[in-house]
Amino acid sequence: MKIAIMGFGTVGTGVEEILYKKREILRKHKLDIEIDRVLIKNIGKKRNPFEKALTFTDDFDEILTSDVDTVIDVTTSLEETYQRMVALMKDGKNVLTANKAVVSKYFEELNDLARENEVYFSYEAAVGGAIPLIHPLMEEALFNNMDKVFGILNGTSNYILSKMEMEGASYEDVLKKAQDLGFAELDPTADVGGFDSMRKIRILSSMIYNAKINEEEIPTFGIQNIKKADFDFAKNIGYSIRMLAKSELKDGKINISVIPSFVNDEFFAKTFNETNAVKVWGENFVSYELKGPGAGRLETAEAVVRDLLRILSRREIPAFYDGENHYEVENILENKFYIRCEKVSPALKDLIKFEKVCGNDHFILTKKVSLSSLKPILIDLGDFFLAEIEEDI
Amino acid sequence: MKIAIMGFGTVGTGVEEILYKKREILRKHKLDIEIDRVLIKNIGKKRNPFEKALTFTDDFDEILTSDVDTVIDVTTSLEETYQRMVALMKDGKNVLTANKAVVSKYFEELNDLARENEVYFSYEAAVGGAIPLIHPLMEEALFNNMDKVFGILNGTSNYILSKMEMEGASYEDVLKKAQDLGFAELDPTADVGGFDSMRKIRILSSMIYNAKINEEEIPTFGIQNIKKADFDFAKNIGYSIRMLAKSELKDGKINISVIPSFVNDEFFAKTFNETNAVKVWGENFVSYELKGPGAGRLETAEAVVRDLLRILSRREIPAFYDGENHYEVENILENKFYIRCEKVSPALKDLIKFEKVCGNDHFILTKKVSLSSLKPILIDLGDFFLAEIEEDI
Numbered sequence A, B: 001m002k003i004a005i006m007g008f009g010t011v012g013t014g015v016e017e018i019l020y021k022k023r024e025i026l027r028k029h030k031l032d033i034e035i036d037r038v039l040i041k042n043i044g045k046k047r048n049p050f051e052k053a054l055t056f057t058d059d060f061d062e063i064l065t066s067d068v069d070t071v072i073d074v075t076t077s078l079e080e081t082y083q084r085m086v087a088l089m090k091d092g093k094n095v096l097t098a099n100k101a102v103v104s105k106y107f108e109e110l111n112d113l114a115r116e117n118e119v120y121f122s123y124e125a126a127v128g129g130a131i132p133l134i135h136p137l138m139e140e141a142l143f144n145n146m147d148k149v150f151g152i153l154n155g156t157s158n159y160i161l162s163k164m165e166m167e168g169a170s171y172e173d174v175l176k177k178a179q180d181l182g183f184a185e186l187d188p189t190a191d192v193g194g195f196d197s198m199r200k201i202r203i204l205s206s207m208i209y210n211a212k213i214n215e216e217e218i219p220t221f222g223i224q225n226i227k228k229a230d231f232d233f234a235k236n237i238g239y240s241i242r243m244l245a246k247s248e249l250k251d252g253k254i255n256i257s258v259i260p261s262f263v264n265d266e267f268f269a270k271t272f273n274e275t276n277a278v279k280v281w282g283e284n285f286v287s288y289e290l291k292g293p294g295a296g297r298l299e300t301a302e303a304v305v306r307d308l309l310r311i312l313s314r315r316e317i318p319a320f321y322d323g324e325n326h327y328e329v330e331n332i333l334e335n336k337f338y339i340r341c342e343k344v345s346p347a348l349k350d351l352i353k354f355e356k357v358c359g360n361d362h363f364i365l366t367k368k369v370s371l372s373s374l375k376p377i378l379i380d381l382g383d384f385f386l387a388e389i390e391e392d393i
Helices: A010-021 A023-028 A060-064 A079-090 A100-105 A107-116 A134-141 A155-167 A171-180 A195-209 A228-236 A297-312 A371-379 B010-021 B023-028 B060-064 B079-090 B100-105 B107-116 B134-141 B155-167 B171-180 B195-209 B228-236 B297-312 B371-379
Strands: A002-006 A034-039 A070-073 A094-097 A146-152 A240-250 A253-263 A275-282 A285-293 A337-341 A352-358 A361-366 A384-390 B002-006 B034-039 B070-073 B094-097 B146-152 B240-250 B253-263 B275-282 B285-293 B337-341 B352-358 B361-366 B384-390
Touching (some): A002 A010, A010 A023, A010 A034, A034 A060, A060 A079, A070 A297, A079 A094, A094 A297, A100 A107, A100 A195, A107 A195, A134 A146, A134 A195, A134 A297, A134 B134, A134 B297, A155 A171, A155 A275, A195 A240, A195 A253, A228 A240, A228 A361, A228 A384, A285 B297, A297 B285, A337 A371, A371 A384, B002 B010, B002 B060, B010 B023, B010 B297, B060 B079, B079 B094, B079 B107, B100 B107, B100 B195, B107 B195, B134 B195, B134 B297, B155 B171, B155 B228, B155 B240, B195 B240, B195 B253, B228 B240, B228 B337, B228 B384, B240 B384, B337 B371
Parallel strands (some): A002 A070, A253 A384, B002 B034, B002 B070
Antiparallel strands (some): A146 A240, A146 A275, A240 A253, A285 B285, A337 A361, A337 A384, A352 A361, B146 B275, B240 B253, B275 B285, B337 B361, B337 B384, B352 B361
């Protein structure tokens, strides 16, 4: 079975290592996998593959015109990768990807394309790393109405939050450390701004509801402005702070958001470091919880290999997502919120249930209010940190 | 696609309900499933199926000679069901089962038989109920060395333990309540004696190590003698008590046991009611954790339906288990233990690190000692409660 890989960064090298390290046992199970070639940008760069004879190319057409069965995408680019996926699927090649940005933006298009061209399209590695998540949820989506999913879906921001909590460190220091350790990007906006989580909750939600959700419909708040004082305040009233991606389908309406949240449950509040945590609710069970490494070289490669083996042995689920259901994104999102800011506008004043002032900072707990009515008020506050109070998960 | 069901108890009715309730959506995915007939013992008993026209029979041969593709076993008998599974597979029928006793006792035979007859044999519902567990672990077993698995695998005993802990109730009262609620058997030995957990850890371990483990090799201790005082003692030193099934492969040797354990971690110690919890360690990740309903009508039916859909769409993993690896069951199991007993023998005296006497009860913490050297000493103690102290999971 000949495959190709697009990209040879952290995850790509992990996939290559697993496939060649485990070659004998895979062969025993009739999975004799050969990496035909690997697409890279800079052909001159020194590489150190597990299999020394690995072939590299910087010419996408070589992959497109090759006779490989399946292409693994571990790139991070958006539009270019999307166009390549389209070309590959139209050519009858299965595509599996770890690229959550592409999956989230083009979920409908890619699923339609896979169906039209009778190829497999899978994305286990796009959400939740090594946790077996996407495929089990796909299976369930066929016969079980799932109506709610909450998750800590971004490892970097959870690392920062839990380090700040445990070590009393500042946001800047922990971010710097995460960057030094190589698991936060130099531009960390996608992670700390909540956009990575937003993409992942869009993917999970669309999949289990079989309904389209636009990225723009998901209110997304990040942790860039968080301070040690926020943790102190939260701790004082019995909470931790975690960035939650939340989605619920009720009475034909979807409520969905990504927002730092005050949590005091056993599951999310006790999720530390880069760990991801997902809780799913469905009609055949109350809920179940999955927790594990959401990122990492072999951890993500693990998810890619799961997809690959299913596709090569024709055990993957054919693209079932057709967005047949149309639900309004309602986003009432009514709850109590925590706001730390320096200026308190008259509009905000009306919503205050509790206020503590310390130096320039106002620490505020609001009355029950909808996020949408809160949003215009936030604009006037200058720098602020917002979190939702999750009393019950 | 015609299938048959053997057994129509709690789980059987759940499976039937899901299949007919979801018939339209399953048809849309080219899974037009018809239950040809259901094997029951008492043909005279009034049944209340979801599909009123469902056909019942008490004649196994009708199933064996029918043209059904796949047979779902949701019986609880051991030898009879095993013989029937053998006959079905030899006849070319796929078998999937929720019967953990059969799977555990005849794991090698059933996997061999499936391979020889080129049929599918699957058992997602045998361990962990609705938690996606068996199939994801099967996938991983193909390319990832997993070397450790710990679990709370029995819902009934965990219900009893957590109720005793939370409500300060007695073992007898909680057991009675569980029996009244219908999720403890009138003879609860399999659950509270640890034998159900023992079967499940045998299945999980054999699967991920691809090695035979005999049920008799697994030291199994139950909770029948537990008292409120044990929880008081544990709480005093910072622990909860849970029944853990534990298995580890290290340097080619297996250590495996089922034993009440003092735990103070966030995962197992905070597992309440009938919930199951499983933690798996492997070479490509540190560990991941799964938690959810381990039993229940629709919860277990859910796992059965997962298996069924995979088999019918040929997405199940062919029997890969061949017990190729031979590992010694070493069972050093050296740790500190908690023992409550009325008589303290001289041999036990030598092992005591801490002792408190209250009325007739001796509450003892031992030095580090192996379970195998402790075992002969326990015999002389009369009624006792034993738990292992898990300092680090």
